[in-house]
Amino acid sequence: MNVHEKKYTEEHEWIELSEDGKTGTIGVSVYAAKSLGDVVFVELPALDAEVTAGDSMGAVESVKSASDILTPVSGKIIEANNVLEEKPGTINKSPEGEGWIARIQVKDGGELENLMSMDEYAKFTAE
Amino acid sequence: MYWEALVQACKFQIYVSRSIDPFLNLSIEHYLLQKSPPSSTILFLYVNRPCVVIGRNQNPWLEVDLNLLKQPRLSGHTRVVDGTHSTLPWENVELVRRRSGGGTVFHDEGNVNYSVICPTANFTRDKHANMVTMAIREVNRRARVNERHDIVLDQGGVLDERDWPDPADMRRTIFHPNSGENPPLKVSGSAYKITRHRSLHHGTCLLASADLPKISQYLNSPARPFIRARGVESVRSRIGNVHFESKRSTPRFYKSFRMEVIKKFAELYEIGRPPYTSLFRGEIRSDGDGERATGYIGKKLGNVGEVQEGIEELRSSKWLYGQTPQFTLSSHSNEEDERERPPLPKDFPPSAHVYLKIRSGVIDSSRISISSDEDSANAEIELFDQVLKEKSIHDIDDFNDVLNRVELGASTEVSSVSRWLNTMLGKPNGLL
Numbered sequence: 001m002n003v004h005e006k007k008y009t010e011e012h013e014w015i016e017l018s019e020d021g022k023t024g025t026i027g028v029s030v031y032a033a034k035s036l037g038d039v040v041f042v043e044l045p046a047l048d049a050e051v052t053a054g055d056s057m058g059a060v061e062s063v064k065s066a067s068d069i070l071t072p073v074s075g076k077i078i079e080a081n082n083v084l085e086e087k088p089g090t091i092n093k094s095p096e097g098e099g100w101i102a103r104i105q106v107k108d109g110g111e112l113e114n115l116m117s118m119d120e121y122a123k124f125t126a127e
Numbered sequence: 128m129y130w131e132a133l134v135q136a137c138k139f140q141i142y143v144s145r146s147i148d149p150f151l152n153l154s155i156e157h158y159l160l161q162k163s164p165p166s167s168t169i170l171f172l173y174v175n176r177p178c179v180v181i182g183r184n185q186n187p188w189l190e191v192d193l194n195l196l197k198q199p200r201l202s203g204h205t206r207v208v209d210g211t212h213s214t215l216p217w218e219n220v221e222l223v224r225r226r227s228g229g230g231t232v233f234h235d236e237g238n239v240n241y242s243v244i245c246p247t248a249n250f251t252r253d254k255h256a257n258m259v260t261m262a263i264r265e266v267n268r269r270a271r272v273n274e275r276h277d278i279v280l281d282q283g284g285v286l287d288e289r290d291w292p293d294p295a296d297m298r299r300t301i302f303h304p305n306s307g308e309n310p311p312l313k314v315s316g317s318a319y320k321i322t323r324h325r326s327l328h329h330g331t332c333l334l335a336s337a338d339l340p341k342i343s344q345y346l347n348s349p350a351r352p353f354i355r356a357r358g359v360e361s362v363r364s365r366i367g368n369v370h371f372e373s374k375r376s377t378p379r380f381y382k383s384f385r386m387e388v389i390k391k392f393a394e395l396y397e398i399g400r401p402p403y404t405s406l407f408r409g410e411i412r413s414d415g416d417g418e419r420a421t422g423y424i425g426k427k428l429g430n431v432g433e434v435q436e437g438i439e440e441l442r443s444s445k446w447l448y449g450q451t452p453q454f455t456l457s458s459h460s461n462e463e464d465e466r467e468r469p470p471l472p473k474d475f476p477p478s479a480h481v482y483l484k485i486r487s488g489v490i491d492s493s494r495i496s497i498s499s500d501e502d503s504a505n506a507e508i509e510l511f512d513q514v515l516k517e518k519s520i521h522d523i524d525d526f527n528d529v530l531n532r533v534e535l536g537a538s539t540e541v542s543s544v545s546r547w548l549n550t551m552l553g554k555p556n557g558l559l
Contacts, residue, residue, distance in 0.1 A: 011323055041184040041358050041452060054323070059183075061359055063252065064229035064276070065319035066183045085357060085453070 006096075007072065007112050008121035014096060015072045021109055024073060025100050028060075031125045033095035037063040039088045044080035045102050051077065053111050058101060060091065069101060073111040079103040130411050130424065131431060134162050137413060137420040139398045141389055144173035145425035149180065149223045149234065154437030155428055156329065157226060160244050162433070165324045169244040170392045172385050175234040177217040179345055182229040182318060184358040186451050187222055188520075190231040192348050193553025196220050220345060224447050227329060229318030230361030231346055237336030237368070237377050241388055242329035250326035252276045256317060257297040258395050259332065262387035263314070267369050270314065271300050278315035278332070280367055282306035312367030334380040335370045342366070350456060350551040355464035358452030448488035448521040456551060457482040475547055476540040480504075483515070490515045495530070497540045507535065520552055 006016040012032035015024045028036070045057040056068040057077065080102045083090055091099040106112075116124060134140065140163065144152050152173040159169050179191050187193060197219040217235065234240070243255040256272045263270040269280040283303025292299035304311050317330035336342070346361070348354075370380050393399065398419060411422035428434050440446050455463055458471060458481040478499035484491045495511040496504035510533045523529055527545035535541060548554070 043184070056322070061182075061184050061228040063319075064182075064227075064317060065252075065321050066226065066228040067321040068323065070323060 006118060007115035008118065008124075009070070009072045009115055010124065011070050012125075013070060013072050015104075015112065015115070017106065017109070017112070022106060023078065024075070024104050024106050024112075026057075026069075026071060026102050026104060027100040028069065028091065028095050029121070029125075030095050033092050033099070036060060036065075036067060036091075039091040042084040042088045042091065042101070044082070044084060045071075045077045047077055047080065049077045051075065051104070060088070071102075071104065072115060073104065073106055073108070075104040075107040077102050078105050130428065131162070133411060133413055133420040134159060135164065136417060138164070138167050138418045139396060140167065140169040140420045141392065142169075142171045142411070142420075142422060142424050143385060144171070145423050147174055147176040147236070148426075148429075149175040149178045149221065150438045150441045151426070151429050151434070152240070153223070153225055153441060154434045155424065156242050156244075156327065157437050158428075158431065158434050160320065160322065160325055160327045163244060163325070166246055167244075168246075168396055169242075170389065171242045171244070172388065173240050173242075174236055174238065174381065175240065176221075177219070177233075177235040178221040178223050179231060179233055180223045180225055181231045182359055182361075183224065183226055183320075183450070184228065184452055185224070185231060185361070186354065186356045186358055186454055187224070187448065188350050188451075188456075188552055189348055189354045189356050189454065190346065190361055191222060191553075192345055193222070194349070194550065194555060195345055196222050196553070222447060223441065224450060225318065225329075227318035227320040227327065228359065229316070230359065232316055232331050233336075233342040233345060234331065235336055237334055239332045239334055239381055239384055240329060241332065242327060243392070244325060244327050247321060247324055247326045250319075250321065250328070252317070252319065252328070253297075254395075255328045256315075256330065258391045259315060259330065259388060260297045261391045262384065263332070263369055265387050266383070269300055269302050270369070271311075272297050273311070275362070276317050277313050277364070278330075279311035279313050280369070281311050282309045310365060313364040314367055314369050316364075332384065333366060333368045334384055335368050335377045339366055339368065352466065352469050353458060353551060354454055354456050355466075356452060356454035358454075444488070444519070444521040448519070451485070451488050453484070453486045453491075455482065455484050458547070472543070472547055474543040476543055478504075479540065479544055481544060481548065485520060488521055489517060489519045492516065495544065497535070497544065507533075510535075523552075523554065525549060525554055526552075 004017050006014055008014050012029045014029050015026050017024050039060050039062045041061040043059040051057050051071045052074045055071055057071040058069045059066050081100050156171055163169055181187055181190050241259055253272055256276050260270050260272055260278050270278055273279050281300045281302035281304045283306045286301050291301045315330050315332040320327040413420045457464055476497050479497045482494040493512045493515045494508050496507040498504045514529055514532045526548040527542055530541050530545050
């Protein structure tokens with residue numbers, strides 16, 4: 001199995017590890033972006049925040065709804081995607097690319113093993 | 128406390144608040160969202176005293192005329208607005224920022240708030256708007272849910288009978304939507320908060336709010352033409368009341384609306400017929416083998432640890448003002464905000480320019496100058512920035528106190544600029 005494979009949570013976030021496996025990029029899935037509707041504001045996580053898998057690390061607002069964004073793994077937030085401050089709609093245009101939300105210093109790579117592969121996630125969302 | 132145990136145990140919960148404190152009611156609601164079992168469904172009804180409620184990601188300086196709101200630090204003053212004594216219909220209107228998304232609304236005793244908390248897996252934006260529309264239709268058949276998930280009253284005449292929709296259709300009524308130029312009137316708006324397992328839908332419902340036309344003056348900020356903000360802007364709608372009759376009947380309207388909504392909720396979730404008459408005679412009780420909890424709740428719950436923390440958070444300036452997405456306030460058109468500005472006050476120095484960039488309610492950078500000469504202007508920008516930088520807007524009582532720390536000689540001009548800033552940013556000293 002490729003350790004750098006993109007993984008998904010049941011709450012529709014994705015995470016992809018860097019080459020060295022030490023940091024991960026987090027965002028919301030295409031499926032989530034569709035169900036959120038037009039994103040009008042993104043509350044980005046604070047830099048250096050220590051988070052535990054499943055914690056709320058930020059929030060997005062769409063169609064009068066504030067929705068939490070959860071971190072798939074534990075670690076420290078090292079970067080937030082500032083593009084989203086000016087252009088929150090990037091999440092709708094490219095949720096799994098330019099619309100990434102944050103980068104995290106991964107505490108325990110083992111946590112990724114509990115997450116779904118792309119195929120598993122596709123089946124999960126088809127249900 | 129008995130109530131805390133019920134919140135964590137019961138599958139269906141129905142509460143009515145006896146308090147009209149918006150901070151308490153919103154914090155009880157938040158407590159219910161966080162503490163109730165993942166599979167439970169909850170209905171909570173409350174009325175707030177007059178307040179303006181902005182959405183989670185909104186800008187109070189842009190959405191609200193803060194000069195008209197309660198200013199806790201200035202007591203005993205007769206407020207003077209535009210040189211005349213205030214004729215505002217409400218004294219002491221408070222500013223509240225809720226945790227859910229959406230736009231700004233006005234609450235008073237003629238407005239009822241409903242909130243439904245349910246598993247995120249079962250959540251849709253229309254489900255409970257439909258439920259409340261059914262309740263409203265018991266007294267007004269013009270009610271329907273529109274494409275923004277708001278509830279509106281159609282204004283036109285009755286449709287041809289062939290075009291009548293199914294009575295169960297909550298998106299269409301038997302009336303034409305518009306009457307001439309008059310579009311449907313909004314009586315209820317909604318906002319949502321979605322967490323991992325639990326979702327909250329809360330909405331307003333104007334039953335018989337007094338002085339509807341006067342509400343808009345609270346929602347017209349003098350700074351609107353000068354502020355460019357990230358975040359969420361309100362969508363303005365024409366509003367109306369569900370009831371046309373005398374506003375004096377408000378308590379009766381509230382009581383019957385409450386009962387109708389509870390009935391529809393009980394039907395929707397097939398929880399059986401609650402004992403309506405005895406339901407709200409006393410304090411909270413549980414029945415159905417501990418499956419249901421119902422009753423009045425109120426002030427006492429402010430003592431519950433997490434509710435108390437919720438109230439403190441909502442009242443904090445960090446939440447009220449610091450949660451504001453980045454914005455700029457500028458007296459003149461510039462690259463970031465090219466709009467043409469309305470005329471500035473007569474005493475605003477002709478060569479003066481003001482630009483503030485505000486992040487999390489704190490001045491991030493500024494460019495304020497008074498002189499027309501470029502070198503002098505640049506020096507002023509530097510000096511003013513030194514006294515303004517890192518200052519929280521909320522902590523400034525009067526811009527004159529801050530700007531006059533800079534020794535410029537031209538103090539009347541500094542005072543004029545300060546007065547303008549005071550008005551723009553809701554500092555009552557600017558009006559006195």
